[in-house]
Amino acid sequence: MFIHVFNGLVYGALLIIMCSGLALIYGLRRVVNFAHGSLYMLGAYIGYSVAAMTSFWIAIVAVPMVMATLGVALDRWGFRLLQDREPLAVVLVTFGLLFIIEDLVQTVWGTSNLTVSTPTALAFSVDILGSKIPAYRIGVIVVGLSVAVSLTAWLRYSRIGLFVRASSTDPTTTSMQGVNTDTLSAMVVGLGTALAGLAGVIAAPFLSLSPSMSSDVIIDSFVVVVIGGLGSLAGAFIAALALGMVHALGAVWLPEVSVLLPFLLMAAILIWRPSGIAGSRT
Amino acid sequence: MTNARLLLSTAMALVFGTVAASAIASNLVLSLMTQATILAIFALGVGLLLRQNGMVSFGHALYYGTAGYVVAILLTTRIVSVELAIAAAILGLSAFAFIIGLVVVRVPGVAFSMLTLALGQMAYLTASRSRGLTGGADGMSVEWPSTLFGLSSAAIVQPASIFTLAWTVLVLLLFLLAVVLRGRFGSITEAIRDNEERARFIGINTVVPRAALYAMSAAVTAIAGVLASLNTGFVSPESLHWSLSGMTLMMVVVGGTRVLWGPAFGAAVFFLAKDMLGEHAQHWMAAFGIALIVIVVFAPEGLSGLIHRLWRQRIVRRPIVKLETVYQTVSRRG
Numbered sequence: 001m002f003i004h005v006f007n008g009l010v011y012g013a014l015l016i017i018m019c020s021g022l023a024l025i026y027g028l029r030r031v032v033n034f035a036h037g038s039l040y041m042l043g044a045y046i047g048y049s050v051a052a053m054t055s056f057w058i059a060i061v062a063v064p065m066v067m068a069t070l071g072v073a074l075d076r077w078g079f080r081l082l083q084d085r086e087p088l089a090v091v092l093v094t095f096g097l098l099f100i101i102e103d104l105v106q107t108v109w110g111t112s113n114l115t116v117s118t119p120t121a122l123a124f125s126v127d128i129l130g131s132k133i134p135a136y137r138i139g140v141i142v143v144g145l146s147v148a149v150s151l152t153a154w155l156r157y158s159r160i161g162l163f164v165r166a167s168s169t170d171p172t173t174t175s176m177q178g179v180n181t182d183t184l185s186a187m188v189v190g191l192g193t194a195l196a197g198l199a200g201v202i203a204a205p206f207l208s209l210s211p212s213m214s215s216d217v218i219i220d221s222f223v224v225v226v227i228g229g230l231g232s233l234a235g236a237f238i239a240a241l242a243l244g245m246v247h248a249l250g251a252v253w254l255p256e257v258s259v260l261l262p263f264l265l266m267a268a269i270l271i272w273r274p275s276g277i278a279g280s281r282t
Numbered sequence: 283m284t285n286a287r288l289l290l291s292t293a294m295a296l297v298f299g300t301v302a303a304s305a306i307a308s309n310l311v312l313s314l315m316t317q318a319t320i321l322a323i324f325a326l327g328v329g330l331l332l333r334q335n336g337m338v339s340f341g342h343a344l345y346y347g348t349a350g351y352v353v354a355i356l357l358t359t360r361i362v363s364v365e366l367a368i369a370a371a372i373l374g375l376s377a378f379a380f381i382i383g384l385v386v387v388r389v390p391g392v393a394f395s396m397l398t399l400a401l402g403q404m405a406y407l408t409a410s411r412s413r414g415l416t417g418g419a420d421g422m423s424v425e426w427p428s429t430l431f432g433l434s435s436a437a438i439v440q441p442a443s444i445f446t447l448a449w450t451v452l453v454l455l456l457f458l459l460a461v462v463l464r465g466r467f468g469s470i471t472e473a474i475r476d477n478e479e480r481a482r483f484i485g486i487n488t489v490v491p492r493a494a495l496y497a498m499s500a501a502v503t504a505i506a507g508v509l510a511s512l513n514t515g516f517v518s519p520e521s522l523h524w525s526l527s528g529m530t531l532m533m534v535v536v537g538g539t540r541v542l543w544g545p546a547f548g549a550a551v552f553f554l555a556k557d558m559l560g561e562h563a564q565h566w567m568a569a570f571g572i573a574l575i576v577i578v579v580f581a582p583e584g585l586s587g588l589i590h591r592l593w594r595q596r597i598v599r600r601p602i603v604k605l606e607t608v609y610q611t612v613s614r615r616g
Contacts, residue, residue, distance in 0.1 A: 032392055034528075085582070087392065088338055092535050092578050095528060099571030107565070215525070219403060226396045259407045263400040270397050274389045 003131045004248045010137045010206075012244025013144025017199040018217060019224045019236040020151055021192030027168030027231035028181075028188045029079045030087060034094040036196055037218025038101035043067050043200030044209050045109050048116050056119040056205070063201045064194035071193025075186040098214075106211050116204040140202055147195065148237050155233065164188060168231055220247075223266045228276050235278025292457045299449035303442040312441035318553040319448040320509045321533065322546035326455060327502035328527075329534040329545025334463065335495050336475040337387070340395045340527050341402025345375050345500040347522030348405060349507030351416060354424040354517050364427050372504045379500030383493030402524050410519035421518030424511045439512065448509050452546060455502055460542055462498075471495050532570075536577050538584020547586050 022036050043063050050059035074097075082090050117123075122136040155161035167174040167181050175181045207213065224243050228235030243262055250258030257264075269277065306312055328342045349371045356367035386397050409416045416422055426435045437443060462468065473481045474488045482488050511517050520526065530549070537548020555573075559566045581588050 032395075082579070088332075088535070089578050089582065091338075092532065093575050095532065096571040096574035096578070099567040099574070103565055103568035103571070106567075219399070219524070222396055222399065226393060230392060259411070260404050263404045263407075266400045267397060270389055270393050270400075271385055274393045276393075 002129045003133070004252050005245070006128075006131070006133060006137070008245040008248030009241070010140050010244070011247055012241040013141045014199055014203055014217075015220060015224050015240035015244060016144045016237055017147050017195050017202065018221045019228070019240050020147060020233055021195035021199075022221055022225050023228070023231055023233050023236045024151075024164075024188050024195075025192040026225065027233075028164065028171075028185045029075070029083070029090075031079055031090050031094065032087070032222075032230075033192075034091060034218070035097040035101060036094075036192075036221060037214035037216075038098045038105075039067060039070070039193055039196040040200040040203075040217060041105060041209075041211070041214040042101055043197030044204045044213065045105055045114075045200075046197070047201035047204050048109070048114055048209055051116055051204075056116070056201075060198070060201050063197045067197030068190040068194035071190035072186045074193065075189035079185065079189060080182055102211060102214065109209075111211055114209040116209070118205045134206075136205060140206070143198075143202055147198075151233060160184070160187075220262065223262045226276060227266055227269050229278040230276060232276065232278040235276055238277065288457070288460055292453060295453040295456075296450060299446055299453065303446040303449070306442075309441040312445050314554070314557055316441065316445045316448050316513055318550045319445065319452055320506050320513060321530070321553050322549040323448070323452050323455060323506035323509065324503055325530050325533045325537065325545035325549035326452070326459075326542075327499045327506065328530050329537070329539050329548075330459065330502060330542075331496060331499040332534060333539035333542070333545075334468070334471045334475065335387070335492055337492075337496075338395045338531065339398040339499075340524060340531065341398035341400070342499070342503050342530060343522050343524065343526040344398075344402040344405045345379065345503040346507040346510070346526070347409070347517065347519070349375055349504035350424065350511035350517035350521060351409060351422075353508055353511055354422050355415060357425050357427070358422075364430055368508055371508055372501055375504040376497045376501040380493050380497035383496030383500075384489060387489060387492040387496055399524055399527070402522065402527055406519055406522040406524070409522055416519075419519060421516060421520075423516050426512065426515065439515075444513055448513070451505060451509065455505070456543055456546070459498075459502075463542070467491065467494075532574055536574065536584055538581075538587040538590075540583050540587045541590055544584055544586030548584060551585060 018036070018040060022033060025031055025033050025036075046066060047056075047059040047063045050062055078093060078097075079090065082093060118134070118136045122134075122139055125132045125134045126138065127133075155165055163174065163179045163184055166177075167179065167184055171181050203213075203217075220243060224239045225236050227243070228237070228239035243265075246261050246265060247258070250261045254261070302315075303312070306315075324342070324346055327345070328339060331337050331339055331342075352371040352374065353367050356362050356370060357364060362370070382401070386394060386401075389397050410419045412418065426439075428435055430438055438447065463471075470481075470486055470491050473486065474492060478488050507521070510521070529552075533549040533552040534545040535548070536552055537546065538544040552570075556566060556570070559569055577584065583591070
């Protein structure tokens with residue numbers, strides 16, 4: 001029993017890292033980023049190559065930096081130029097980006113499954129409540145929770161965090177107060193993309209790398225951010241943990257319908273509250 | 283478009299289909315054109331919802347795939363005739379979509395897209411997992427009987443005749459929709475699309491027309507699904523997957539929704555381009571990604587909008603500022 005709850009937490013932690021990026025980008029740019037899952041996959045594959053050449057610990061630092069650069073570029077030459085266009089246009093641009101990244105990944109790394117071995121420092125297991133728990137998975141939970149805590153602290157207590165919150169409530173008024181919302185957005189999209197890359201590197205040792213890994217996770221991420229309320233970080237954290245649990249426990253108790261549960265949950269919540277559990281806008 | 287022009291272009295399109303079917307000798311080309319036409323009907327359904335309701339469905343593969351499955355399952359039970367099975371698939375799905383529509387059209391914006399995505403994925407997962415009824419991930423073959431609407435099935439699935447059938451269905455659907463949308467129903471749905479609140483204030487029920495439109499778009503999509511199952515004799519869970527819905531949405535946007543035939547045109551261009559690219563390059567995904575971005579960025583009204591604009595520029599002197607644009611700008615800002 002404990003092992004299932006634990007695995008739910010691991011997946012929830014991974015979703016927290018994914019979805020905080022997705023929610024931040026939506027908050028600042030009002031963009032539903034369909035390419036977010038592909039960016040996660042790209043991060044995982046780059047992490048694979050870096051880890052193969054050097055070590056996993058270098059990959060976990062280098063990949064988010066590479067992805068952040070990519071994210072800043074995406075905002076500067078993508079979202080910023082399209083900010084006056086209707087939302088569907090931008091969604092479709094990210095959809096186009098998804099195809100480009102998938103093609104890139106298949107061309108560079110091929111279509112067969114790849115694995116990244118668990119770093120030796122964490123390749124042991126711990127006995128908790130009679131279950132053998134791999135230490136690496138505990139590490140994933142720790143990273144997920146630290147991302148959640150540090151993002152919340154950053155948004156709450158720093159000056160830039162204040163600007164980010166203001167800008168996601170009302171970009172026009174915020175820029176009238178002298179805040180450079182374009183720079184702010186570039187920063188936030190960079191951060192969101194870096195988080196997608198981080199999620200990819202972290203997932204690599206316990207999920208195998210394949211070209212289909214992006215579409216599995218993007219749907220779950222959408223479910224999370226929509227349930228949580230688009231653009232709301234707190235909502236996304238709660239929804240991510242809830243979805244992780246639904247996945248893990250559903251597979252045990254209701255194996256027949258477990259794959260449908262996330263969607264049923266999402267449909268029920270959207271019909272009840274179209275803006276999600278913590279969202280004030282649609 | 284005036285009545286005369288509408289009738290004339292419909293008749294011309296019908297004649298074109300018949301002539302093309304008999305003039306093209308290559309079965310390969312005909313079968314490609316058939317697939318393109320079926321996708322065009324699918325895109326017409328998705329585009330109808332976007333054009334007339336302003337709603338982006340990310341789950342229309344639900345109606346496309348389910349239509350095929352309903353026909354296939356009803357045919358394996360052997361208790362209903364094939365004509366009844368087809369009618370049940372199309373009418374049943376329309377009724378289902380209307381009831382679903384009464385709930386989902388109230389959900390605005392991105393949430394609507396995600397809700398439709400969820401509905402579609404539920405159907406996909408159900409079909410790919412319930413082995414007994416749907417054959418699971420392998421899909422199931424559709425056992426068409428030897429006669430269909432009094433004609434021999436073998437004759438209908440000949441490349442030339444199935445192309446003519448699909449083409450005729452497409453043209454008639456375009457004609458029907460053009461007629462329906464010119465009337466009161468069209469004006470009401472456009473009013474709701476442009477400003478739901480104002481439409482409600484002047485006494486229009488804003489939920490039922492949108493649900494009806496959602497059902498109409500589902501019906502068009504279901505027709506495409508039935509035609510696809512007739513064409514290939516096979517249904518698989520891939521026909522329910524969200525990536526198919528996303529692809530179709532791409533075709534709709536590439537074609538543009540300013541004119542009714544835009545999405546259908548987009549689908550045809552998309553499909554034929556994919557086929558031509560597929561033979562020469564392995565990188566069709568990247569090519570499509572780039573093409574999609576270029577079209578969305580530089581031709582916001584899609585290919586049909588581009589054609590439409592070029593055509594208008596040649597024959598009509600454009601006014602300096604169009605009243606429509608002013609109105610749209612004002613209502614968007616306000």
